[in-house]
Amino acid sequence: MGTRESSDRLTAGTFFVLLQEALPLRKKARDTLAGKADGLSNPEILAGLIRIVSPSFQPPSAGSTFSQNTSGLRNCKNDGNTTYMPVGGEEFAHEFNDLIDNNLPQALARTRDFVDRFIDVDSKGLRLVQMLGTLINRDATITDTQEVELLPDGSHRTKAQLGDAREICLESLILGVWKYVSDPTVRNTSGQSTFDRWHLATSAPNATRKFDMKAFNFDGSWTPAITRYDEDPTEQAQPRISGDDEIIEAEIVDDDQANDDSDASADRNFEKAHAVTPHVVFNQYGANSQQIGSVGTLNIGRGL
Numbered sequence: 001m002g003t004r005e006s007s008d009r010l011t012a013g014t015f016f017v018l019l020q021e022a023l024p025l026r027k028k029a030r031d032t033l034a035g036k037a038d039g040l041s042n043p044e045i046l047a048g049l050i051r052i053v054s055p056s057f058q059p060p061s062a063g064s065t066f067s068q069n070t071s072g073l074r075n076c077k078n079d080g081n082t083t084y085m086p087v088g089g090e091e092f093a094h095e096f097n098d099l100i101d102n103n104l105p106q107a108l109a110r111t112r113d114f115v116d117r118f119i120d121v122d123s124k125g126l127r128l129v130q131m132l133g134t135l136i137n138r139d140a141t142i143t144d145t146q147e148v149e150l151l152p153d154g155s156h157r158t159k160a161q162l163g164d165a166r167e168i169c170l171e172s173l174i175l176g177v178w179k180y181v182s183d184p185t186v187r188n189t190s191g192q193s194t195f196d197r198w199h200l201a202t203s204a205p206n207a208t209r210k211f212d213m214k215a216f217n218f219d220g221s222w223t224p225a226i227t228r229y230d231e232d233p234t235e236q237a238q239p240r241i242s243g244d245d246e247i248i249e250a251e252i253v254d255d256d257q258a259n260d261d262s263d264a265s266a267d268r269n270f271e272k273a274h275a276v277t278p279h280v281v282f283n284q285y286g287a288n289s290q291q292i293g294s295v296g297t298l299n300i301g302r303g304l
Contacts, residue, residue, distance in 0.1 A: 008139060009139055009194045010142060010181060010191070011186055011194075013076035013188050016073065017211060020045070022127065026038050040118065042070045042071065046070045046073065047066075049087075050087065053095055054086065055110065069082060069084060075195055087182045092182060096182060096183075108175060111174055121226070126223065126226050128170075129168050130218050133222055136148055137162075137219070145158050148173070148180060149165075149172045150172050152231060166224050167224055168224045168225070170227070199211055
């Protein structure tokens with residue numbers, strides 16, 4: 001990825017704008033006016049980001065405070081850190097650091113849920129990665145050693161390493177960038193000129209400004225393969241058994257018995273013919289072991 005001199009800044013607001021460019025197709029305006037919400041509003045996107053760190057977060061149920069704060073954050077007009085806007089605050093940053101240090105799989109799993117809901121991965125996933133990579137590369141305030149992608153194995157990629165990556169885990173990059181921009185040391189208001197450059201001017205003062213892809217001019221020459229985080233952090237690892245251990249395991253499968261004896265007999269014959277797992281299985285491990293595949297009546301120690 002080539003280096004380009006730019007005054008563009010990666011902040012919470014400019015990150016938010018790029019995420020919006022990767023949203024799934026939204027409902028038509030008339031459906032929204034009719035009360036058919038699509039769940040992709042700006043406050044819902046921001047609440048989804050916050051819940052990656054604080055899953056119990058709930059915006060106020062009444063009033064427009066959170067909506068106004070969301071708009072201010074997106075437009076880079078505030079630095080967050082208010083009663084209903086934890087982004088940009090020391091407490092939120094501490095909670096984020098603690099989550100990454102102690103439960104990275106859980107953080108990635110929550111990010112995966114966010115991506116599933118808010119990102120059109122198939123159509124816009126690669127472009128989102130390219131746009132994030134372009135902005136990271138252009139932001140001269142981000143050092144080459146800054147971590148920007150948090151990998152599932154606990155390692156990371158820095159700004160200097162990102163452009164050479166041939167494969168990007170979407171959740172890892174989004175999580176890494178979200179952690180960076182939500183830190184209090186990254187002032188969101190420093191991205192206001194970037195936001196202005198990216199958006200077309202409007203004739204009405206309160207009208208929504210349209211994102212100008214031409215003005216952003218992302219680097220499309222970087223085409224890494226996009227992967228997804230798919231490990232279940234709640235899955236428990238199976239215990240490992242050494243070859244010297246002598247363990248007998250029995251698996252009892254209690255199937256519902258049919259009332260008709262002939263049907264039960266036919267089922268047993270079908271299972272036997274198709275090598276179905278038997279009703280009682282013994283596996284013995286260790287020296288001089290013997291495996292008994294299927295047992296009807298087993299007599300041990302009777303000389304039979």
